[in-house]
Amino acid sequence: MKKGKVSILEHELVPLHEVMTEREVEELLNKYKIKKEQLPKIKASDPVIKEIKAREGDVVRITRKSRTAGRFLAYRLVTK
Amino acid sequence: MVAVESDIVRELMNMGIEREIAELIAEEFDVSELSAGRDELLAAGVEEYYVDDILKILGIEEEGEVKFSDIELKVNRSSLPEKLKDELKSKLRVVRRKLSREKLDSILDRVEREYENAKVEPREAVGIVAAQSIGEPGTQMTLRTFHYAGVGAIYITLGLPRIIEIVDARRKPSTPAMKVRLRGEYASDRHKAEMLAMEIEETHIRDIAKVESSTEDMCVCVYPNKRELLRRGIGEEQVIDKIKSMDMPVQESEDGKLKIYTRNNSYHELLRLEERVSNMLVRGIEGIRRAIVRKSPDGEYMLYTEGSALKKVSKIEGVDFSRTTTNNIAEIAEVLGIEAARNAIIDEMMNTLEEQGLDVDARHVTLIADAMTVDGEVKQIGRHGLAGEKASVLSRAAFEVTVDNLLEAAIHGEIDELKGVTENVIVGQPIRLGTGAVELVAKNYNHRELS
Numbered sequence: 001m002k003k004g005k006v007s008i009l010e011h012e013l014v015p016l017h018e019v020m021t022e023r024e025v026e027e028l029l030n031k032y033k034i035k036k037e038q039l040p041k042i043k044a045s046d047p048v049i050k051e052i053k054a055r056e057g058d059v060v061r062i063t064r065k066s067r068t069a070g071r072f073l074a075y076r077l078v079t080k
Numbered sequence: 081m082v083a084v085e086s087d088i089v090r091e092l093m094n095m096g097i098e099r100e101i102a103e104l105i106a107e108e109f110d111v112s113e114l115s116a117g118r119d120e121l122l123a124a125g126v127e128e129y130y131v132d133d134i135l136k137i138l139g140i141e142e143e144g145e146v147k148f149s150d151i152e153l154k155v156n157r158s159s160l161p162e163k164l165k166d167e168l169k170s171k172l173r174v175v176r177r178k179l180s181r182e183k184l185d186s187i188l189d190r191v192e193r194e195y196e197n198a199k200v201e202p203r204e205a206v207g208i209v210a211a212q213s214i215g216e217p218g219t220q221m222t223l224r225t226f227h228y229a230g231v232g233a234i235y236i237t238l239g240l241p242r243i244i245e246i247v248d249a250r251r252k253p254s255t256p257a258m259k260v261r262l263r264g265e266y267a268s269d270r271h272k273a274e275m276l277a278m279e280i281e282e283t284h285i286r287d288i289a290k291v292e293s294s295t296e297d298m299c300v301c302v303y304p305n306k307r308e309l310l311r312r313g314i315g316e317e318q319v320i321d322k323i324k325s326m327d328m329p330v331q332e333s334e335d336g337k338l339k340i341y342t343r344n345n346s347y348h349e350l351l352r353l354e355e356r357v358s359n360m361l362v363r364g365i366e367g368i369r370r371a372i373v374r375k376s377p378d379g380e381y382m383l384y385t386e387g388s389a390l391k392k393v394s395k396i397e398g399v400d401f402s403r404t405t406t407n408n409i410a411e412i413a414e415v416l417g418i419e420a421a422r423n424a425i426i427d428e429m430m431n432t433l434e435e436q437g438l439d440v441d442a443r444h445v446t447l448i449a450d451a452m453t454v455d456g457e458v459k460q461i462g463r464h465g466l467a468g469e470k471a472s473v474l475s476r477a478a479f480e481v482t483v484d485n486l487l488e489a490a491i492h493g494e495i496d497e498l499k500g501v502t503e504n505v506i507v508g509q510p511i512r513l514g515t516g517a518v519e520l521v522a523k524n525y526n527h528r529e530l531s
Contacts, residue, residue, distance in 0.1 A: 010402045013412065013420035041456040048417035062419055067426075067442040070163030076418075079456060 008047055016063040017048050020075075025059045028075060042076035054078050146179040154184060158192055203517035205501070207451070210444035217438040218243065234372060234386050236407070242432045246425060249452065249460035251410045256388035260371075261403035262381060270373065273381040276398050277371035278312060280385070282364035285322070285357055288314060293354040298345050299331075300354045302338040314362060322362055328353070365392045390415050413458045421458050425449040472496050474503040 008014055020028070029036060036059065042049055044056045054060055058078045066072040092102035151172045155165050168191060172179070179187075200206060221240040237245065237255045245253055260280075266272045285291060290303040304319055316336060324330055329341040340357060342349045370386040385393075388408045394401040394415075406412060407428060413421035426442070426449045433440045451466055452459055459465040467479050473489040473496045488494075496503055501511045510516045 008416050008420075011416055011420065012403055013405065013423045014416050015419050015423070017419065040450075040454040042418055043456040046417045046456065047415060048419065064419070064423075066161075066163075067446075068163070069161035070166065072161070076456070 007051065009051055014048060015065065017052055017054075018061045018063075019052060019054045020059045020061050024061070028059070036077055039075050039077040041079045044078050044080055049078055056080055146176055146181060146184055148173065148176065150181065150184065151176065154188055158188055160192065160195055164191075164195065201514070203512075203514055205513050206447060208501075210447045213444040214243075214433075214440055214448070217433065217436075217440055220438065221436050234370065234384055238432055238435055243429065246409065246428055246432075247448070247452075247461050249409070249458045249465065253408055255386070256367075256406065256408045256411075258368075258383075258385040258388050258390065258393065258404065258406045260383040260385060260393055261376070261400040262383070262398055263400040264398070266398035267380040267382070267400070270381055272398070273373045273383065275313075276396070277373050277383050279363065280365050280368050280383070280393060280396060281371040282366055282368050282387075283312060283314065283362045285319065285360045285362060288312065288362065289319065291354060291358040293350050295347070295350070297339075297341075298350055299339045299341045300350065300357050302340070302357060304336050304338075306336070312363075319362060322360060323357065326356075326360075365389045365396075368393075409458060418453050418456050418458070422449045422453045425452060425458075470500070472498070472500045472503045474498075474506050475500050478502050478506065 009017075025036070039059065042060060044050075044054075049060070052060075056078050060076050060078060062074045062076060064072045064074055089099070089102045093099055151169055155169050155172070158165065160168070168188075172184070172187070218240060221243070223240055234257060235255050236242075236257050237253065241254070261267070262273060262276065266276055285302065288308045289305055292301045292303070293299070294301055302319075302323065304316055306316075309316060309319070320330075320332065320338065323338055323340060326340070328343070331339040331341070333339070340353065342353055367387045367389045368385050372384045373381055374384055376382045388406040388411060390404070390406050390408075390411050393399055393404060405424070405427075409421055409424050409428065412424045426445050429445045429448070430440070430442060433445075448461070452461065459469075461467065463480050468476065470476050470479075473485065473494050477485040477489075479502075498504055498507065498509065499512060501513060504511045
């Protein structure tokens with residue numbers, strides 16, 4: 001990040017996005033018995049994806065703040 | 081500093097005690113001494129609910145009681161959501177002394193069971209429930225409300241029109257507005273906040289000067305309004321510099337009047353020049369028509385703006401970008417990403433509903449926001465979005481533009497799997513929801529085994 005520039009990752013509307021390791025992805029897909037393509041998507045051109053340098057085909061783990069559950073994990077597949 | 085952390089320090093830290101305090105405790109109360117008591121620990125700044133555990137580590141155990149750490153550990157191990165865990169923990173802490181380990185376990189079991197029971201059943205039509213849960217209160221909403229939203233003179237669309245706007249995923253709301261939070265001195269000093277407001281509010285030449293075109297000498301005359309300039313704190317030279325930057329022949333006269341001459345002496349050019357001059361931005365951010373300083377509920381000064389330009393505002397010194405928001409969801413998606421847009425949809429809808437005094441469960445709104453953002457871009461609910469992308473031909477045809485949909489489907493040879501609700505209603509089959517979602521399959525029984 002350039003000096004003086006504010007990172008969008010610190011914005012209160014932006015939850016934590018993390019790129020998952022291959023093993024984590026496999027565990028996740030096994031847990032829900034789904035294929036990667038069945039996950040919700042996020043564009044590779046998404047500003048957050050660019051900032052965390054995730055690539056197409058990666059799965060990101062998103063730690064959302066939830067009004068009802070407090071904290072909630074969501075997953076998105078990075079697509080074109 | 082202790083170079084190698086002792087077992088005690090590590091154990092204390094595992095319990096969530098800060099390193100400094102943990103080291104302090106380890107130093108103050110040597111294990112060999114075993115002299116530390118409850119009061120000493122409290123005096124050392126240890127929070128009450130850790131005291132028992134520390135006493136235990138130090139070897140002074142109180143027998144047979146449920147410890148705070150037991151509650152912490154067992155609740156954390158359960159499958160409950162975070163918020164419920166916190167609530168449960170705080171309640172259990174209060175009644176800790178009356179608990180036994182068995183009781184604690186049975187309470188946890190019960191809560192987990194109740195939580196599982198409260199969950200939505202598989203194959204429940206949550207989308208329909210959400211639609212009805214927002215639709216019904218929607219009928220009680222004012223149809224056309226233009227509101228002041230608590231800020232003098234700034235209009236913000238609220239009520240039903242606003243809900244429609246959000247659900248339609250318009251690229252620009254009818255009344256874009258921002259809430260700009262400030263940092264440091266700007267947030268505490270009203271004067272500084274007002275200076276900042278003036279800095280971002282767009283100021284065109286026409287706001288600070290009279291612009292006239294004269295067909296006599298084919299020029300545009302600009303008469304700066306001194307009082308207006310002073311009020312806004314703009315120097316006359318700023319205006320002159322700005323006009324000179326246009327690279328046109330300019331003549332200054334002594335009374336401050338500026339004459340800008342056309343190049344080709346055409347009447348058409350003169351009119352265009354006049355337009356261009358009056359719309360020139362002297363200061364501020366394009367699109368921010370007004371900025372008003374108000375005190376936020378937490379006592380800080382902040383700005384409410386008419387017009388929205390999130391990205392540009394983020395670069396202004398004194399603006400706390402991390403807390404600055406806009407009601408333009410498309411803009412949020414562009415600047416902050418799809419997840420932020422999802423949050424913005426939820427916040428905007430909940431606020432609009434709440435403002436109208438309607439109590440809609442956040443889960444319904446969350447589902448809508450999820451559906452609108454699954455594909456990574458904000459997509460409307462309706463013909464060009466969610467409803468238009470349905471897999472079933474019959475369902476799409478039943479929604480809108482029936483003939484077009486059927487024709488298109490016929491041309492492409494589409495097949496309807498009859499999996500959704502609408503298509504099954506059309507063909508007169510039971511819908512595959514709830515109890516209709518399961519089928520009974522007869523097992524080839526071994527009759528001897530049964531008897």
